[in-house]
Amino acid sequence: MSSPAQIPQLTFRAVLLAVILAVVLSAANAYLGLFAGLTIATAIPAAVVSMGVLRLLGGGTILENNIVQTGASAGSSIAAGVIFTIPALLILGYWQDFKYSWVLAIAGLGGLLGVLFSVPLRRSMIVEDPLPFPEGKAAAEVLKAGENPGPGLKILGLSAGIGGLVKLAAESGLRMIPDNAAGAGFFGKYLGYMGTGLSPALLGVGYIVGLNIGIVVVSGSILAYNIAIPLYHAFFLAGDPEVAAQVAGKTAAEAAAIIRAERIRYLGVGAMLIGGIWTLFSLRKSLLSGIRSGIAAARKGAGANLAETERDLPMKWMLVALVLFILPLLALYQAIVGSWGVSVPMTIIMIVAGFLFVSVSAYLAGLVGSSNNPVSGITIATILFASVVLMLLLGSDSKIGAVAAIMIGAVVCCAAAVGGDNLQDLKAGYLVGATPWKQQLMLGIGAFSCALIMAPVLNLLHQAYGIGDPTREGSLQAPQATLMASVAQGMFGGKLPWDMIAAGAVIGAIVIAIDSALKARGSHFRVPVLAAAIGIYLPLELMVPIFLGGLLAYFVERRHGVVGADESLRDRVHRPGVLFSAGLITGEALMGIAIAIPIVVSERADVLALPERFHFGQAVGLAVLAIVGWLIYRTGVRAPHAPRA
Known part of the structure; x- marks a missing residue:
């Protein structure tokens, strides 16, 4: 049997294909995240594309395909790190557009720091005390079963075409069909509203996240639209002359949009804030364990006579790279605050928080997967801590304090997102016999490649649609970035509806209590507070199709007889439907x-x-939308029949 040193891995064609896929998928994930508040994991679709393309080029090894999916998966992690934070600088009014060099520095250097900080975690979390890393295992299974990628490529190509054509026909394109189907009306003092988006991508998102999350997010939106907005209109609008003046003379649908934008969406901000803090608190033992693992692994270093499958990037070169990457960030912070006495502490906070939270992110990704990794909660904690320190250095009324806190949080968010994703890829590589340092190098290349195109993509989307403007029709909502802006602005004396944020925090606490009770009963159905908060914050039209997509996934499970079965069995059943859904999302x-x-x-x-x-x-x-839903369902039920649980 050939050793990993003899099997081609980091070949030119694999690197080139990985970079192309990373750039394409990062752009797609940036749009999706700003639009729907969610990003999708890209490793499995990238692996399927890689197996098909390399087969056309004469055949690729399993380790080449692994390199491609490793680099391409940077598309989701860098996009998440960027869209969760950097649009906040626009929302705060600090930028009018996205500055190329600054976005490149934050995303590129943050991503590379995520790679460096995660390298010493591999041995402790994957080899010595292995964590599950569910998405890494799934990617390894796809790579091992890659003899016939043709059907998967056909599914991806067909669904991407469908998603693209429907988007072209929609409101921002040919205007043949609307973006939403909605109805609203006044019922005495009350205001009623119901609607759904007509986006195939949202159906795909729902299929991927499943029925549980679909129920939670749509319930949050129903709470906002069918309880909070009617109650506010009936009982509180008269005492709010600012919003009442905007609502006067408007239709029911327009009034609902104004009340949501000016007041009710801040319930979601409060729920997300308490949810992020609670998530970190409830996982405190796991977090401490992840931090201890990272510190212990860093102290051990690398042995001199390691097998090819155990070789990480050399520690001495990592330390040199760490210094080289930190210096531009120090200069960036100095350019913002104009004081070395502030920029140096900002850099120290970034380094310490970056290493700690990359360890945290890697540990949580190992337990619950990258898709469920609470990176936004980690970023909120970073921004809160940075704000407290900056308030001591700059004063609570500083005009630049909120911006400085966002800049720190943005680097940490990019590093944490990449760190968790890196460990998933290294787990897949460990299972297929790859060389770790080659994967680590590929992820760095992929992350920096994505960072190169983030600013142009964001500027294009902002000019065409608007970002974070709840009053503009068709604006991309950017929920996490809006939350980060609200938190930072609130810490430095910004004008926010704190009564609504406090009410949202109470709602979040109630959701946490319900979820804790379900956990204590051993229920399979859970109510994650961050999912509920996203549902409260985002428009109902986005959440309804996500719920419908989750319902389709449940019907597919029923058809195959795997409802409640082992997760790996359900994953195999859902793989064709997941590929179809990923194609819809990417195409749109x-x-x-x-x-x-x-x-x-x-x-x-x-x-x-x-x-x-x-x-x-x-x-x-x-x-x-109904036809697209039927196609998703048919793709899922025509999958090879799984053995019954």
């Missing part, structure tokens, strides 16, 4: 970016619109 996201180009160039939102006689109503849009 890439078409959204493509449509933005003529909109920006022409400075006309309707530049692609067909004549009005070709504009169809909500019924056609609902029919299209």
